[in-house]
Amino acid sequence: MSGTKGIRKYRNIVKVLAFLRRNNKVTYGVIAYLAALLLSAFVLVAYSPRSKVVGYADPLLPPSPQHLLGTDILGRELLVLLAESVINSTVIGLIAATIGTLAGSLIGFLSGYYGGKVDYVSRLFTDVFLSVPSLLFLILISSLVRAVTIVQMGLLIALFAWPWPARQVRAQALSLKEREFIYLSELSGESKLEIIIREMMPHMIPWMTANFVNAFISAILTEAELSILGLGPQTEMTLGMLLWWPLNNAAIYRGLWWWWAPPLIALIYLFFTLYVVQLGITEIINPRSRVV
Amino acid sequence: MSATAKYLIERFTIYLLTIFVSFTIIFLVPRLVPGDPLAVFYDRLREAGAMQGVEQMIEEYKRMLGLDKDIFTQYVSYIYSLLRGDLGYSIGNFPAKVSDMIMEALPWSIGLLSMTTILSWLIGTLLGAISGWRGGRLSRVFSIAALFLSNLPYYVLAILLVFVFAYTLRWFPYSGGYSVGMTPRLSLDFVLDVMWHSFLPALSIILSSLTWWYLSMRSMVATVKGEDFVVFAEAKGLPQREIMWNYAVKNAILPQVTGLALSMSRIFVGALITEVIFGYPGLGTLMVTGIRTLDYFLIQGTILLSIFAVATATFLVELTYPLLDPRIRYGGG
Helix, strand or coil: CHHHHHHHHHHHHHHHHHHHHCCHHHHHHHHHHHHHHHHHHHHHHHCCHHHHCCCCCCCCCCCCCCCCCCECCCCCEHHHHHHHHHHHHHHHHHHHHHHHHHHHHHHHHHHHHHCHHHHHHHHHHHHHHHHCCHHHHHHHHHHHCCCCCHHHHHHHHHCCCCHHHHHHHHHHHHHHCCCHHHHHHHHCCCCHHHHHHHHHHHHHHHHHHHHHHHHHHHHHHHHHHHHHCCCCCCCCCCHHHHHHHHHHCCCCCCCCHHHHHHHHHHHHHHHHHHHHHHHHHHHHHCHHHCCC | CCHHHHHHHHHHHHHHHHHHHHHHHHHHHHHHCCCCCCHHHHHHHHHCCCCCCHHHHHHHHHHHHCCCCCHHHHHHHHHHHHHCCCCCECCCCCCCEHHHHHHHHHHHHHHHHHHHHHHHHHHHHHHHHHHHHHCHHHHHHHHHHHHHHHHCCHHHHHHHHHHHHHHHCCCCCCCCCCCCCCCCCCCHHHHHHHHHHHHHHHHHHHHHHHHHHHHHHHHHHHHHHCCHHHHHHHHHCCCHHHHHHHHHHHHHHHHHHHHHHHHHHHHHCCCHHHHHHHCCCCHHHHHHHHHHCCCHHHHHHHHHHHHHHHHHHHHHHHHHHHHHCCCCCCCCC
């Protein structure tokens, strides 16, 4: 039994992938993002972990054949720090986007499908959380929870990543609920939870994917913002922390371009690739939205 | 109950709940975090070498903050002091009251952000109206660029502007709100100096928020352009200019106006990273000072103010929606 179930699951994943591949933008965007990840992983393997240690080389060396991106104020190899921060920022994005999308979708399904009091309460909370400036809360919480780790950062951001998916999935669930195949499964005795997971969820996968990419982008940017404000992970490197260091040491005014420019370019690059993916998914969902 | 009353009550409930939930979270978070909310403060005192009287001082603080009472009493007095507008004392800058520090920084943020918000709204809306009305390839190219720019984090632009205009070209000062050595007073010199210092931060904010206004106005005008009454006006032979301003723009401007009202509430939040990058003495910098000096009450105070301002503005705008546009009915969904 579990074997066939596994194969069926696998087939579904292939179907979703094939579905997403219909759009060039999604393919190219994903490939470009994965390329950055691979490159970072390669750098981390190629360099010894000692190059991230304080005092590994002389501080603030400009780029040279020995130090491809130069070194920072503590004499650490900037290329290695950049590689590490690309991977760590991705991990934060994945954690926040996965939890936010799944929790939000579940709330949306329950709210839309059950209706009544469940709907009223969850809609109220969604509205309240949507109108609360989430960044401010994140600032407050992370200023108390000192010395966050990568995982904690992801979880913190996930706390505020659920309301959008919840609202969107709810709207879709409301219309799905009235379709005939849902009536049929109700009549054939499927439980409500089964209907949500087995009947409604597959229809929502494009929307959930779009939400996931959205949440992914905004999690990476939120991390950067929190870290630039001085609230990032203290012991691990992220793109935000890699920007906090030069900004906090007036690197722009001191002409230390190799210190602040690479993380900024990396941030824009990751953002751009994900943005292209997002455009592609929007086009798949709504072909009329084609802009380019 | 009429639909109007129902709508008003629902909006008001959400408004109160937003504030209540936010303030309660802000109250609970420091007490849920393991350890003492004042732990950081003790460490600072110890680092500063204060040996004598630390115990008494901590006791005094605890009494002052009501930390020796049970959580319910604490909560009631917390809400009560908020109602009186009392935000407590700064830890990093002790005898100073948080509300006074905010009052000092607030005019800077209000000045910078109200100016930039209105300017970017005007420019963006105007460009959007023209681009939406005319259409064509140039308009498409612009909107693709704007679409990308509008999503780019705002501080990216700020960093690039500092690099180009302050570091490379040296046209503008590096940071601060006014030149070192000048005393803030109402004179032409001082005002010009402030404007010179705030040019780059203002430009970065205008450029990054302009794209939003441009995009929304463009799509609204393009939608209205296809409406029957516009076609009818064209058939009547009215001049294009008149149709654009009196027919298309007039109908498309409403969402822009409400958007403007909503974003005006942001002036109480400050332009966080932009202020930090330019060393601008507003609320954002104040908040970061709080973060840097581990001044919990300063952070809490600025955040409470921001949340209150944003929620209130949202509520007021929602109340006036139906007044501005009779097409919107109260209630509905």
